[in-house]
Amino acid sequence: MLRSRRNRRTSPRLAFVAGAVGIAALVPPALRSLRGRPVFDRSTAAAGVSAQFDQDAASYDRLVGANPGYHEHLRLSARRLGLEADGAGAVVLDVGCGTGLSTAAIVETYPAARIVAVDASAEMLAKAREKAWPEGVRFVHARAEELGSALAAAGVEGPFDGLLAAYLVRNLPDRDAGLAVLVEHLAPGAPIAVHEYSVADSALARAIWTAVCWAIIIPLGWRVTGDASLYRYLWRSVLAFDGLTRLEQRLRDAGLREVHTRPVDGWQRGIVHTVLGRR
């Protein structure tokens, strides 16, 4: 009786995390330390990050689809941009759109908005283009750092009424320079949502992140693609990434105001965040 009452109180997050910690403990220590050096050379990894995404584009949707809450959290960050109603008249940038999952979140949230979705990986973008999109969605192949010239070459004019950068900023070799470019493309007063992992400010978040990576994400990535390098990169890059205090300060330094962070639910609470600001 007592046991069943206790079971009823176990939250899905706790159960997920407890499972992950348990399984992580079974991962052979050699495997855990083998390629998972805690020291992470961000500039080297970032230089090869688009190539790595090229390589894993085919399995990307399947893998992130196994992550509970992934799509809902993207929609949440899109909603947090706070654009008017269905987005009629607005033009929204989705930088680091990948296979279009964040683009889909914007479409679902603001079906009447026009969207310009940009990514540095040709293969990720090819996967995005294969999907059915409303007329107002356009894809541009470009690195965030070269956004201005790439948009001009594609005949796309800013400034934009909102910008979603989902899982992009961590991958930028020079985050301050990259953020400055993003901000430049916003209309005065327009909102930006940086949807990102950040665990550096919390020991608990770092522990949960490592457990989930080694119990689920890395083995699953290896099983599906036969090569888990992108998922080991994910683990390391998140550990090496800014804490929320640092990230918020970067956004302020880039000229944004009203900078603040909002959480997501699920096992990602305290790990994935929407960091918001306004030009």
Ligand SMILES: C[S@@+](CC[C@H](N)C(=O)[O-])C[C@H]1O[C@@H](n2cnc3c(N)ncnc32)[C@H](O)[C@@H]1O
């Ligand atoms: C983790 S995926 C996220 C994709 C999508 N936003 C989502 O939420 O599913 C990160 C994407 O950022 C892209 N990316 C990384 N560095 C970039 C850069 N400097 N400029 C543009 N895109 C970049 C990668 O090619 C990849 O498709």
